[in-house]
Amino acid sequence: MEFAEEIELKGPNDPLLLSEDGGGDTDNLKTREDFPKTRRPKPFLTRRVRWQVAIFCCLFLCYFSVILCRVGTEVSLAAMTDDTELQFTKYDAGTVLAYGNGAYIVGKMLSGAVTDAFGGRKVMITCLSAVVVFTTVFANVYSTMFFVLIFMVNKISMSSGWPAMTKLVCIWFDEEHYGKVFSGMSIASRSGGLASTFLLGGLLSAGLHWRVVLFMAAAVAFCMILVSAGVLRESPADLGIQPSIKKPKDDFEGGNGHPLEKAKLMEALTYFARSPAFWLIAIAMMFLTGCMEMQTLLPLYFKDSLKLSPGHATLVASSFQAGAVASLMIGGIVYDHIGPRARFLFLTFLLLISTACLVILWTIPDVSVPLAGVVVFVLGATISTPYYIPGGVFSMSFGGEKYCSTLVSILDVFGYCASITMDSIMGSMAWHDLFTAQVVSCVLALLFLGTFMCTKAAR
Numbered sequence: 432m433e434f435a436e437e438i439e440l441k442g443p444n445d446p447l448l449l450s451e452d453g454g455g456d457t458d459n460l461k462t463r464e465d466f467p468k469t470r471r472p473k474p475f476l477t478r479r480v481r482w483q484v485a486i487f488c489c490l491f492l493c494y495f496s497v498i499l500c501r502v503g504t505e506v507s508l509a510a511m512t513d514d515t516e517l518q519f520t521k522y523d524a525g526t527v528l529a530y531g532n533g534a535y536i537v538g539k540m541l542s543g544a545v546t547d548a549f550g551g552r553k554v555m556i557t558c559l560s561a562v563v564v565f566t567t568v569f570a571n572v573y574s575t576m577f578f579v580l581i582f583m584v585n586k587i588s589m590s591s592g593w594p595a596m597t598k599l600v601c602i603w604f605d606e607e608h609y610g611k612v613f614s615g616m617s618i619a620s621r622s623g624g625l626a627s628t629f630l631l632g633g634l635l636s637a638g639l640h641w642r643v644v645l646f647m648a649a650a651v652a653f654c655m656i657l658v659s660a661g662v663l664r665e666s667p668a669d670l671g672i673q674p675s676i677k678k679p680k681d682d683f684e685g686g687n688g689h690p691l692e693k694a695k696l697m698e699a700l701t702y703f704a705r706s707p708a709f710w711l712i713a714i715a716m717m718f719l720t721g722c723m724e725m726q727t728l729l730p731l732y733f734k735d736s737l738k739l740s741p742g743h744a745t746l747v748a749s750s751f752q753a754g755a756v757a758s759l760m761i762g763g764i765v766y767d768h769i770g771p772r773a774r775f776l777f778l779t780f781l782l783l784i785s786t787a788c789l790v791i792l793w794t795i796p797d798v799s800v801p802l803a804g805v806v807v808f809v810l811g812a813t814i815s816t817p818y819y820i821p822g823g824v825f826s827m828s829f830g831g832e833k834y835c836s837t838l839v840s841i842l843d844v845f846g847y848c849a850s851i852t853m854d855s856i857m858g859s860m861a862w863h864d865l866f867t868a869q870v871v872s873c874v875l876a877l878l879f880l881g882t883f884m885c886t887k888a889a890r
Contacts, residue, residue: 479672482664486603487612489662490596491619493555496652497592498623500566503631503648504582510641516573523575527582534583536847538590543840544696546591547833551598552665554591559656561588563649570645593620593843594836601827601835602666605676607767609824614763617819618756625752677831689831699834703841708888711879712825713845718876719818720846722785724853725869726751726811732862733803736796750804754811762816766824775884778821781813782877788813789873793866814873817880821889829888 476484508524511517546554565585572578596616604612627648634644667674677689691699703709729748733739739747766774788810791798798806822842830838857865883889 479667482667482670482672483603485662486599486664487615489659490555490599490616493559493655493659494592494596494616494619495623496648496655497558497562497589498620499627499631500562500585500645500648500652501589502624502627503645504566504569504585506628506631506635507641507645510635510644511578514641519575519578523578526575527579530579531582531586532847532851535586535590536844536851538587539840539844539847541587542591543594543837546594546598546836546840547696550665551595551602551836552659552663555595555599555663556656556659558588558591558595559652559659561585563652563656566645566649566652570642570649594840597823597826597839598832598836599663599665601830602832603675606828607676609827610766610820611763613823613827614759614766614816614820617815617823618759621752621755621759621815625749625756689833691831691834694833696834696837699830699837703830703838706829706888708825708829708883708886709838711883711886712822712889713842715876715879715883716818716822716842716846717849718872718879719814720849721853721872722789722814722869722876723818724850724857725789725865727854728857728865729807732792736862737798737800737803739800747800747804748807750808751811754808754813755815758812758815759819763820766816766820771884771890774889775881778817778884779877779881781817782873782880784813785810785817786870786873786877789866789870793863793870796862817876821880821884825883825889 505528508527511519512521512524542554562585565581565588569578569581569585572581597613600609600612600616631644631648634647635641664670691702694702726748729751730744733744733747737744737747765777769777788806791806792803823839826839826842827835830836856868860868
């Protein structure tokens with residue numbers, strides 16, 4: 432006789448069916464064989480979600496370690512000019528940075544296609560391995576020529592970290608969660624740069640030799656090689672887990688797939704070039720990157736206009752980074768949970784506030800220190816979400832699992848070219864003229880990004 436039928440016939444109070452404490456609780460019953468029959472508790476997280484959390488945390492730390500090594504090599508340049516063992520001048524430091532920036536653009540042009548060809552896991556582990564090797568080598572050379580060469584190769588290696596991360600996020604996570612996941616990865620970039628600057632700069636200020644600082648950064652990245660080798664998987668299929676859920680694309684004739692699923696690289700590039708949405712987001716990224724570059728000159732601006740010490744000016748300017756991190760923590764969640772029209776209004780509202788902040792700095796040169804900190808915090812909070820999330824989500828959705836890395840690399844190249852252009856002209860402009868250019872750039876970014884959000888591809 433079945434156990435459920437036995438309960439119905441004998442009732443829950445039958446001595447053979449009572450629980451151990453004599454009560455009438457039927458959740459823990461005793462059968463005639465004296466074995467308890469309990470309800471199996473549901474797991475707090477499914478196996479798929481547990482792996483997604485592990486992949487997210489691993490990618491976060493991997494990219495953080497790449498940023499750590501990048502910042503380490505850059506902040507060491509100042510200490511290298513004071514090293515008596517070297518004949519390294521400020522001109523040499525500028526040369527190293529200039530060639531490194533050029534190499535970084537070359538790396539961005541190549542790394543996207545390479546990642547799409549070989550997979551995110553392999554490229555991420557290779558990126559970390561190369562960064563460890565070349566950061567260590569950089570700490571062991573003495574010739575300026577070798578400094579330039581190793582710095583360039585290292586920057587090329589670092590450029591593949593972001594496309595590899597994008598590839599794995601696209602494959603592992605559902606499309607409806609792209610905003611919040613990509614905002615988390617953006618926090619790794621933003622907080623990694625801020626924390627690395629303070630940490631490594633503090634170690635240098637404490638008297639630690641710049642070579643030792645680089646060895647420490649490389650050691651952290653080496654640990655992440657071991658972690659990523661054990662944790663990262665190319666796709667859920669490698670573990671027998673259900674693949675991520677994507678939205679069907681209307682322009683795909685086969686149904687629920689992606690139009691680039693079977694396309695070759697040149698076909699994918701042609702597909703991008705023919706899309707108005709691609710050009711709109713690319714131009715918007717150029718203007719947004721130009722606005723983001725303003726943060727590099729904020730310490731100097733506050734030092735000149737507010738007559739602050741360099742340390743105090745840097746502290747006030749760092750509120751930009753704090754605002755960016757705070758914004759990204761909630762911006763991705765909001766982006767995922769609202770519709771296309773609400774996203775348009777949300778991003779437009781943020782950029783209008785960013786423009787207002789720049790106007791305040793433009794029209795009030797002698798702004799008080801507390802107000803300056805608040806304005807810069809709000810500026811960082813309102814410009815970071817439009818800068819990071821729409822372009823990243825578009826790259827994964829429009830490029831698909833097969834070509835998302837290529838697309839995000841192309842957008843990065845547009846932005847980085849704008850960054851180099853802005854850096855080259857900012858130093859020769861008066862503060863009033865510089866903020867005028869920033870306000871115009873922010874307004875143009877609002878127009879192009881707003882138009883992009885109205886396209887079908889942005890939905």
